[in-house]
Amino acid sequence: MKLTREFYARETLQVARELLGKILVHEINGAKLMGKIVETEAYIGSIDKACHAYGGKHTPRVETLYGMPGIAYVYFIYGMYHCFNVITKEEGFPEGVLIRAIEPIGDLDEMAKLRFKKDYNELTKVQIKNLTTGPSKLCIAMNINKENNQQDLCTSELYIEESMDKEKIQIIEDKRIGINYAEEAVDFLWRFYIKDNICVSVKHRV
Known part of the structure; x- marks a missing residue:
């Protein structure tokens, strides 16, 4: 079952934690690409110097961040890679x-291709280990790009669903990656992983 708007329309740190274990799905070109979310990072524009x-x-690039909860925010980095985010809280924040x-x-074959x-x-073995171990890697393997920016995860072919696996997970809280410019925000424990x-x-x- 797809996650609802209400799931995303909550405190961002809570959503970031509770997305762990959920299933990211992209139905495209006859394939159903799927992966269990194992690592997330939260961004809160009002207090977070790492947030765009x-x-x-x-700016045109960041307008999606102000959109309604449950839409995708996909942006380009280094002129060659994409990163996929979900918008949380409420519209305007x-x-x-x-x-x-x-x-x-x-659909591991399609992801590998x-x-x-x-x-x-x-x-x-190295390629298997590195198939989706990073935000840009998973975007390539899941066929997520700028065309998916602003897509509604509650209604489109790109979505996140509940997992059938009810195994209890242990969550680690840690510093985020690649934000050395963000002054005090560097030390926020806003990265969560299984x-x-x-x-x-x-x-x-940490």
């Missing part, structure tokens, strides 16, 4: 959660 909309910044890593579980241009059983999951991008840093 800190200080009330409004620039807050969201970066999906930082997933554990691939569905998108990422490495070969079938899953042809991948090396303890011991092999697909987490970076293990404990």
